Amino acid sequence: xxxxxxxxxxxxxxxxxxxxxxxxxxxxxxxxxxxxxxxxxxxxxxxxxxxxxxxxxxxxxxxxxxxxxxxxxxxxxxxxxxxxxxxxxxxxxxxxxxxxxxxxxxxxxxxxxxxxxxxxxxxxxxxxxxxxxxxxxxxxxxxxxxxxxxxxxxxxxxxxxxxxxxxxxxxxxxxxxxxxxxxxxxxxxxxxxxxxxxxxxxxxxxxxxxxxxxxxxxxxxxxxxxxxxxxxxxxxxxxxxxxxxxxxxxxxxxxxxxxxxxxxxxxxx
Numbered sequence: 001x002x003x004x005x006x007x008x009x010x011x012x013x014x015x016x017x018x019x020x021x022x023x024x025x026x027x028x029x030x031x032x033x034x035x036x037x038x039x040x041x042x043x044x045x046x047x048x049x050x051x052x053x054x055x056x057x058x059x060x061x062x063x064x065x066x067x068x069x070x071x072x073x074x075x076x077x078x079x080x081x082x083x084x085x086x087x088x089x090x091x092x093x094x095x096x097x098x099x100x101x102x103x104x105x106x107x108x109x110x111x112x113x114x115x116x117x118x119x120x121x122x123x124x125x126x127x128x129x130x131x132x133x134x135x136x137x138x139x140x141x142x143x144x145x146x147x148x149x150x151x152x153x154x155x156x157x158x159x160x161x162x163x164x165x166x167x168x169x170x171x172x173x174x175x176x177x178x179x180x181x182x183x184x185x186x187x188x189x190x191x192x193x194x195x196x197x198x199x200x201x202x203x204x205x206x207x208x209x210x211x212x213x214x215x216x217x218x219x220x221x222x223x224x225x226x227x228x229x230x231x232x233x234x235x236x237x238x239x240x241x242x243x244x245x246x247x248x249x250x251x252x253x254x255x256x257x258x259x260x261x262x263x264x265x266x267x268x269x
Contacts, residue, residue, distance in 0.1 A: 020055065022073040030076045032056055033108060035084045059107050060093045067094070067103050075109045083114075091115055102264030112264070113155045113234040134165045140191040143184050148192070152199055154234040199227075213255075214245045229255075233265050 020028075024045065031041055038056075042049040058066040078087075087108055094104040105112045138161055144150055153161075213232035226232040232244050233256070244256035244265065256267040 022071075025055070026072060026074050028052070028055060029059065029107065030109070033078060033084060033087050033090075035086060060090050062094070062097060062099055067099055067107055070103075070107060072106065072109070078109045079111050079114065100264070102262065106263050111155075115156075134161060136188065136191055138162060138165060139185075139188045140195055143188055143192040144196060147184070148196060150196065152195060154231070212247050214247070215242060 028041065028045060031044065032052075036044070038049045038052045041047075041052045045052065057063065059070070062068065083091075090107065091104060094107075101112050101115060104115055108115065138158075141151075141153060141158060141161075144152055213226045213229055215226075215232055229244070229246075242258040243254045244267075246253055246255040254268070256265045258264075259266050
């Protein structure tokens with residue numbers, strides 16, 4: 001019997017009844033998170049579109065604790081890449097189900113700080129635009145990151161600032177000019193000094209009863225101080241020796257360490 005679709009155009013599904021291997025699961029996740037559609041993925045993996053959708057549902061809905069038990073085998077890091085619509089769907093579903101951020105980050109092959117809700121910091125940055133142009137703020141935050149070895153805002157807040165400048169400011173060329181510029185202009189140094197001083201003053205207002213946090217690394221670099229533990233945990237410069245230190249007055253103690261294998265912070269009581 002002839003079909004309406006030429007035989008050569010019918011997607012081959014010879015692997016439809018085969019069990020998914022961990023390597024295939026990882027390859028499917030990488031392709032889907034990069035923006036692949038179920039139809040295209042079905043052709044690529046030689047499975048039926050319904051099987052592709054069903055497999056993705058496990059990672060989106062955490063069926064049978066699928067997300068909790070997931071162990072990456074051969075993933076492609078997506079750290080630093082722009083979020084795709086498929087990634088945003090998984091993030092929204094995980095937030096609705098209150099799935100731990102480190103588990104979502106593991107599925108997405110990203111750092112926790114890239115998906116954490118930093119809406120409060122975004123609002124703070126918007127207020128600073130009255131003080132200085134967006135491009136100068138971007139430049140100052142870069143200066144603070146590379147020279148002071150501190151991060152006053154998280155990745156998502158910084159990315160929104162860059163997106164705003166590219167779309168409504170001087171465009172991509174103005175942002176690229178920052179990265180290619182040699183040295184740091186005096187007005188950027190002054191703005192950075194103001195931003196750091198303002199943050200330190202906010203921490204000082206807490207007094208001896210107040211609490212601040214810093215993140216230490218094995219090579220002596222650090223980020224902070226941060227006013228809240230959430231800000232410290234959002235910092236993305238973690239490695240096998242990272243520690244979060246809590247300071248109250250003159251007393252300081254380690255309150256957390258980064259677990260590389262599990263991609264999460266282990267906190268002390």
